[in-house]
Each structure stands twice: as structure tokens, then as C-alpha cells.
Amino acid sequence: MTDLTLLETDRLVLSGWRADQIEDLYRLHGDPTVARYLTGHGRPWTTEEMDQALAHWIALFERQKMGKLRVTRKADGVLVGRCGFGIYGPEEIPEIGYSLYPEFWGNGYVLEAASGLRDWYWRETDRDHFLGMADARNEASLKVLRKLGGVYTHTGDSYDHPDVEFYRYDRPAA
Template structure:
């Protein structure tokens, strides 16, 4: 992936993935307490699913400069999780998403990464909006969407079978 250090915030670097970092992605999405909000079954990812996701994120970045990015902490290089933009399959709209290792949750990293992504998105892309959604049971993720300025739109079952609260952030509403 080109531009490996794509976004920098006060405490984080959001960068592209390397294929040899698959174990980090497995540590994240292979954890059932994290995966419970990512699919209807809540099942942890298999190594094959993680490798497929990694290839998809790399391809999406190379073709559209979107994709989930690797989060590392500046102070010590620790892997924190992933955050970035996908394309929502039903509509093709850019969609923000994030997931953090359990030991890094509750320290403001998701909000910091999402703010950095929001600003990067509106500074570098022509799109007039992006969407975000989270499982209605996932209060911390819903709070992050609100804190970065997103507006609730509706609740629906997403393409993965989760009942999600959807949000939108329009360029015109971004300071």
C-alpha cells in the first residue's frame, strides 16, 4: 500500500497494512468480545477471513484511497486496532468504521482516529458526505459517531444482519 503513514493525530499513526501484519488483525477480529458487534453471528474471524479483509482493504486503498487502516500508538509503536473507510455495499457510500483491541478501549483512541479520518476525508476527497453505523447495543461506538459530529438517520438491519443505528456527516455540516 502506498503512503503508509497516511494520517497522523496527536497520539496515533493511521497507516496501510502489510501482509505480514495478519497476526495483528487476527488478534483484533479473532477476539469474540470484539467480533460480537461486527457480524450477526458474532463469530471471531478465521485467518482466511482476515486475509481476505486485508487484501480487500489494500485494494480499496490503491483504487479509491479508502480502506481500513492500521492504528499504531506514536509513543511506543503499539498496535491499537484498525479504522478507516469502506464502501457500504447497499449504497456505495463511504462508511467510517473502527475496532480497537480491548486493552486500548476507553482511552479516546477511537474518537481520535475517527476525528482524524473525518478531517482527512473532507480535506482530500470530493464526496459530499460519509455514513457510519454501529450495532444498537454498542454504546461506545455510537458515542464516537456522535462526538465527531455525525447525525443519526435511521435504524435498520445492515447487510451483515446487525440491527444498526445509522449516521451521516455532510460536508456542509463539517466545520
């Protein structure tokens, strides 16, 4: 494990980003297929938005071991996407989110990464809950949020994104 590695699952390594890895994020969030459900406008992120996001994720990782993390396959070190905790709203509630390159969809990587992060969260933090949310049209992402054990709370707006389903994850009873 490198010093940026947060956790490993059976097939994946989740680690923090470095500034010199921005091209990977440009490829991921610059892809119209990937970006379709990530924002209310459904367009790829601008390079400025991605630069800001990466700087924020790096700072979150340094401060709290959170942030959207790089997800690579153990078998060959190939980057498949990102998964991790952002911070939502003025209360700064941890929010799990993920995005994969389309060529890796359908392999169970998102659920594996998100499950590993959920378990890490309960083991390594003392927080009592976190959120998950996805565009109400994105059934694949919503399926992951449900399998992860989230309880649907409502459908509403998230920043510039209307029609988002919100899920809450509460710390399991001891």
C-alpha cells in the same frame, strides 16, 4: 511518515496494511470480545474472512487511500487497532468504522483516529458525505459516532447484521 501512512494525529499514526501483518488482524477480529458487535452472528471472524478483508483493505488503500487502516501509537509504535473507511452498498458510499484491542478501550483513541479521518476526508476528497454505523447495543461505539458529528438516520439491517444504527456525515458548508 512511511509511504503507507495516511495521517497522524496527536497520539496516533494511521497507515495502510501490508499482507505480512495478517497476524495482527487475526488477533483483533479473532477476539470474541472485539467481534461481539462486528457482525450479526457476534462470533469472531474466520481466518478466511480476515484474509479477504485485509486483501480488500489493501486494494482500497492503493486505489483510493481508503480502507480500514492500522492505528498505532506514536509514542511506542504499538498497534492499538484499526480505523478507516470501508465501502458500503452498491453505491459504494464510504463508511467509517473502527475496532480496537480491548486493552486500549477507554483511552479516546477511536474518537481521535475517527476525527482525524473525518477531517482528512473533507480535506482530501470531493465527496459530499459518508456513513457510520454500529450495532444498536454497542453504546460506546454509538457515542463515538455521535461525537464525530453524525446525524442518526435509521436503525436497520447491514448485510448479515440486524439492528444497526446508521449515521450520516455531510460535508460542512464552506
